[in-house]
Every structure is written in C-alpha cells, then in structure tokens.
Amino acid sequence: MDTLWQRAVEERGFTVVPGLFSPSEMIALLVSFADLTQPNRRRAGVRHVLRHPTIRMIAHDRRLLGIAHSILGNTAFPFRATLFDKSPDSNWLIAWHQDTALPMSEKRETPGWGPWSVKEGVIYAHAPAKALEQVLA
Secondary structure (H helix, E strand, O other), X not given: OOOHHHHHHHHHOOOOOOOOOOHHHHHHHHHHHHHOOOOOOOOOEEOOHHHOHHHHHHHOOHHHHHHHHHHHOOOOOOOOXXXXXXXXXXXXXXXXXXXXXXXXXXXXXXXXXXXXXXEOOEXXXXXXXXXXXXXXX
C-alpha cells in the first residue's frame, strides 16, 4: 500500500479520503436522496439503495472503485448499499456491531454459510470470516 489512506486502512481498518467528490457532486447526491426518504417513514434506514440510479452511479464511480481495487484487488465490485438517516426525527439506538450477513443471488447450502434469511425480498446468509475479510465498507 503506497498512500497514507491505504496504510490507515491496513493499520486501523478505516480512513477518511477528503475531497474525493466535489461539493457539487455531493449536493447532487443529497438531492437524489429525496426520493429515497419518505416523510412518514418510521425506520431510520433504507435497504437495497444500490438499485437507485444515482447511488448505483456513485458506487461504480472510478474513484471509489479505484479505492476498492487498491485494497481488495481488481475484481472488487459494489454489491450492497444501505442508507441510514441518523437525524433527530428518524433515529434509533444500536450497539456497535459488524454486519455479517451478505446478500446472495440464490440459496446454496455451503459449509460455514448461514443461517439464512430474507430481507425485503433479498436472500442473506451469515458469512464466514474468510468471506467478510473481502468486504470493504
């Protein structure tokens, strides 16, 4: 790893990459969230937002993919996006945790994977550590 942010990911498990997107790109992204949020929504999150065209475009942006590729290799790809609305009107308390369930295209019984669940029509399996080591959030 050859940059400060890459070393930070290796050493601390996270980093902040300032200035990756311009202010105008961020404003456009925030405006696009308007159709993801509902005024009377009771939950503080929306699953499967990778289906949203703007989110999909950002997730496949060469800058973000470049970061993922430099850490995980050139086969890394976006597979999940969740929007959390942490505001005074829509919030919840949850202890720190690591998501261990990954979305799957089909249920295939495999040692180390499971238990299985379905969330909003998408199949999930709890993944073994080896698979989770290949996920970058």
